[in-house]
Amino acid sequence: MFNEKYIEDSYKLAKDIYAEWGVDVENAMDRLAKISISMHCWQGDDVKGFENPEGELTGGIQTTGNYPGRARTAEELRNDLDQAFSLIPGKHKLNLHAIYLENEGEFVDRDEIEPKHFKNWVEWAKEKGIGLDFNPTLFSHEKADDGFTLTHPDKEIRDFWIEHCKRSRKIGEYFGKELGQTAVTNIWIPDGFKDNPVDRFGPRKRLKEALDEITAEKIDPKYNLDAVESKLFGIGSESYVAGSHEFYLGYAMQNDPILCMDAGHYHPTEVVSNKISAVMPFLDEILLHVSRPVRWDSDHVIILDDELQAIAEEIVRPGFEDRVHIGLDFFDASINRVAAWVIGTRNMLKALLKAMLEPTEKLKEMELEGDYTSRLALTEEFKTYPWQAVWNYYCYQNDIPVSNDYLDQIWKYEEKTLNNRV
Numbered sequence: 001m002f003n004e005k006y007i008e009d010s011y012k013l014a015k016d017i018y019a020e021w022g023v024d025v026e027n028a029m030d031r032l033a034k035i036s037i038s039m040h041c042w043q044g045d046d047v048k049g050f051e052n053p054e055g056e057l058t059g060g061i062q063t064t065g066n067y068p069g070r071a072r073t074a075e076e077l078r079n080d081l082d083q084a085f086s087l088i089p090g091k092h093k094l095n096l097h098a099i100y101l102e103n104e105g106e107f108v109d110r111d112e113i114e115p116k117h118f119k120n121w122v123e124w125a126k127e128k129g130i131g132l133d134f135n136p137t138l139f140s141h142e143k144a145d146d147g148f149t150l151t152h153p154d155k156e157i158r159d160f161w162i163e164h165c166k167r168s169r170k171i172g173e174y175f176g177k178e179l180g181q182t183a184v185t186n187i188w189i190p191d192g193f194k195d196n197p198v199d200r201f202g203p204r205k206r207l208k209e210a211l212d213e214i215t216a217e218k219i220d221p222k223y224n225l226d227a228v229e230s231k232l233f234g235i236g237s238e239s240y241v242a243g244s245h246e247f248y249l250g251y252a253m254q255n256d257p258i259l260c261m262d263a264g265h266y267h268p269t270e271v272v273s274n275k276i277s278a279v280m281p282f283l284d285e286i287l288l289h290v291s292r293p294v295r296w297d298s299d300h301v302i303i304l305d306d307e308l309q310a311i312a313e314e315i316v317r318p319g320f321e322d323r324v325h326i327g328l329d330f331f332d333a334s335i336n337r338v339a340a341w342v343i344g345t346r347n348m349l350k351a352l353l354k355a356m357l358e359p360t361e362k363l364k365e366m367e368l369e370g371d372y373t374s375r376l377a378l379t380e381e382f383k384t385y386p387w388q389a390v391w392n393y394y395c396y397q398n399d400i401p402v403s404n405d406y407l408d409q410i411w412k413y414e415e416k417t418l419n420n421r422v
């Protein structure tokens with residue numbers, strides 16, 4: 001157990017050190033407490049869901065690893081989520097996919113989903129006092145097996161997926177009404193070509209028309225916000241993806257949906273952190289899928305690396321917390337899945353706190369005066385300022401295990417619960 005005296009003493013020291021720079025650590029902790037991270041359900045079961053868990057994961061995304069203990073039912077997944085949330089400070093949200101419906105033994109196809117299939121999730125979320133977000137699932141289905149959904153040349157298939165997305169928005173609206181927190185319903189489609197297409201325009205035109213039809217019914221943004229997620233390429237769609245960044249940026253600028261940017265969905269030399277300030281002058285709100293691509297869109301658990309820190313800074317420095325919805329998107333089946341959630345979500349929070357402990361206004365002044373030497377010297381120094389003492393205190397105050405102490409709970413849960421799932 002982390003020593004309480006050590007936590008309190010080091011916090012006091014850190015508080016004084018930051019105060020020298022005019023940084024109020026208590027304000028930073030209050031600011032952090034207001035941020036809700038949307039934790040994704042699909043880390044808990046390798047994106048299998050409960051519609052057809054034996055089915056194959058398609059859409060050009062992949063989980064690798066066979067660590068024991070994957071959740072096999074909604075109840076198991078909720079128990080795992082309870083365990084994860086108990087090790088993360090703050091009140092957060094859960095991001096659900098349509099395939100996480102509860103269909104009471106009956107097959108419910110994607111064009112038939114209704115709010116009632118998610119009522120247990122809503123009851124659970126009410127009990128926990130958390131919000132829910134939603135995603136239609138346009139993969140892992142026979143009607144998506146050829147890699148096309150909303151852009152499909154066959155109108156019947158397109159209509160099937162349009163109906164699925166329409167119903168998904170109504171489920172988002174239901175979440176918003178029931179839980180008193182706006183749900184974000186995010187559309188991601190895998191549609192694309194392995195090799196160079198002749199017609200690049202046709203699928204994009206069909207996608208625009210499909211989105212227009214999906215969003216034709218106005219839903220009060222108090223309850224549901226639509227989001228559209230772009231991608232550069234996927235496995236099997238290396239040459240062309242219809243829903244590219246430019247496509248959805250244009251769509252979001254002309255229409256209501258908010259833009260979703262996933263950290264793994266760009267060329268490896270491009271970073272989402274640098275895109276936030278570029279789109280914010282034009283868009284009211286955005287959604288992020290914070291992920292970690294390693295050589296490809298591999299969806300590794302996010303670590304406290306430079307890009308995660310830069311994303312946090314780009315949210316915090318301009319004060320965009322109310323305009324940027326922070327969602328996580330990673331799925332690693334090679335490690336304890338509850339730990340994956342806890343490590344990734346704690347890292348997102350750490351990065352945000354670290355950014356909140358920066359004397360941004362002073363650094364901006366230096367920049368405006370052209371003193372780039374001080375800017376560089378200080379931004380480097382602040383990297384090793386005692387933010388960790390503040391983070392530890394924040395966890396301690398929230399009654400959440402401090403530092404690696406949370407691992408004890410992970411191992412106990414693994415032994416008592418996860419290891420029994422054979």
Ligand SMILES: C[C@H](O)[C@H](O)[C@@H](O)C(=O)CO
Nearest residue numbers: 042061135188262289329
């Ligand atoms: C399961 C998610 O919807 C999926 O990861 C999507 O958000 C994505 O990023 C696909 O590459």
Ligand SMILES: [Mn+2]
Nearest residue numbers: 229262289329
């Ligand atoms: Mn994503």
